[in-house]
Amino acid sequence: MTEILAHVRENPILALIIGCEIGFWFFLLAGLVARYPLRSPKVGAALLICTPLVDVVLLIATVFDLRAGGEATWPHAAAAIYLGLTLGFGHGIMRWADQRFHHRFAGGPPPLAPPKYGRPKVLHEWKQFGKFGLAWLISTVIMAALVFFVSTPAQTELLWKIAIPVMTGVGAAWFVFGPLVTTIRPPRPRAGFHKTYIG
Structure with missing residues (x-):
């Protein structure tokens, strides 16, 4: 535990990512508590608007850190990937919680579970993969911007030689074992299964 804390202290970007994750939740x-139990929709809306601002803070900090001459490390790559995943999946998470x-x-009404069978399952898998595709695009654009506009290719070698290919590989695996397999061999629906899911 002590080593983890020391590593976080030595990597301010990593500490900021943890802080942003805490801030997001x-x-x-807080926004949902204000909206529903406290019956204050305006306050709830104001608090919920703050969730994307957390990502803006992280992006600005990453840019300043690299512009100061620092070499890109895994925390910088994680910051870009975190931003992409938050923007790609954040709205769905907020809707799920709401x-x-x-x-x-x-x-x-009670929330419905994700579908497990038939065409609804296929559509759900494609929709979830679409969110990852958006996250991949955002993360890649951010890392490319850090490489070409904020720092130099030499300082950001980890981003374009490792981080982007790794995220691309994850996306390829997701595509094969998610929407592609499900489309080719969709699970058979159970008798009386009529629920749909909007995620």
Whole structure:
């Protein structure tokens, strides 16, 4: 534990990523608590708007750190990937949490589980992969911008030689074992299965 804390202290970008993750969930939960249990939709909306601002802070800090002459490390790559994943999946996470708070505190309909069978399962897999595709695009654009506009290719070699190819490989594996396999051999629906899911 001591070594982990020391590593975080030596890598301010890594510490900022952890802080941003905490900030994201804090503003999300605080916004939903204000919206539903406290019945203050305006306050809730203001708090929820703060969730993307957390990402802006992380991006600005990453840019300044590299412009100061620092060499890109895994925390810088993680910052770009984190931003992409947050923007790609963040809205779905917020909607997922909002549906549950709405059901629990405002009498909303119960949230449906993701589909497991048939065409709804296929559509769900493609939609989730589409979110990853958006996350990949955002992360790659950010890393490319850090390489060509913020720092130099020599200082950011880890980003374009390792980080981008690794994320691309993850996306390729997701595509093969997710939407492609599901489309070719969709799971058979159970009798009476009629639920749909909007994720």
